[in-house]
Amino acid sequence: MDHHPHRTALGLRLRSAATVLIVVAAWEAAARLQFVPTLFLPPFTTVMAQLWASIADGTLFKDLSLSLLRAFAGLVLATLVGVVLGVTMARNRFINWLFDPIIALGFPSPKIAFLPVFIVWFGIYSLSKILLVAFACVFPIVIGSYSAARGINRVLIWSGYSMGASRMVMLARVVLPACCPRIFAAMRVALPVALITTFTAEMVAGGGGMGATLMYSQRFFESPVVFAYIVVMLAIGLVLDAVLVQVQRHVPAARGD
DSSP states (O other): OOOOHHHHHHHHHHHHHHHHHHHHHHHHHHHHTTSSOTTTSOOHHHHHHHHHHHHHTTHHHHHHHHHHHHHHHHHHHHHHHHHHHHHHHHHOHHHHHHHHHHHHHHTTSOGGGGHHHHHHHHOSSHHHHHHHHHHHHHHHHHHHHHHHHHTSOHHHHHHHHHTTOOHHHHIIIIIHHHHHHHHHHHHHHHHHHHHHHHHHHHHHHOSSSHHHHHHHHHHTTOHHHHHHHHHHHHHHHHHHHHHHHHHHHHOHHHHTO
8 A cells, every 4th residue: 555645646647758758759750750641740849849830929829819718708608507507407396397308418419510500690700619618518517516406415405494594595605515516526527528619619610719720721731730739739628627626626615625
């Protein structure tokens, strides 16, 4: 049994770093030795040079900020709607009866298939993408909020009512604080969905952003730009998930303390 958790965590990080380095070295070697044509797989060093050039001229910052704005706006909207709807479904039988079939139908459906409808209704720019992200993310948040509200200890509810608390006070002081850990977990599930939906919608519909630039570069066989943007997409998902993990560790409400 390991009595040094910090040493164990360091070992895991080192193994992960070694794996990434092996993949990067294999990538560079395969490209330099022409195992794969450079047009299809540019060397990793070339991709990094292109990434630096995109940072230097401001292109990457412009595209990334636009994509993140769309993703976060949709995620915030989904969280607001999802928490309200999920908690209400848990506390009101009629609302649960009304929305449960919709949630059951919509949750497993491929949300990106609705993109043409959103484009027709809301245009090709940010509004359609934000609403599509909200549509894709709202289902896991509704389910997480519903599950959290249903799992609250009934003794807490009865104790609050016995002390004369109103419904609004119960909601603000008991229900929502008790739901916070599961709601936060649902948001962590929804975050990669928001990023994937945003990038995919931009690839299909254009309108600027990371996905649109990636597809534009692919059409003109600018492979270094394509791979540079893919690397950034992978990195941004990893970084944001790590941020959420740290928030969960250090914010008492997210831990349920």
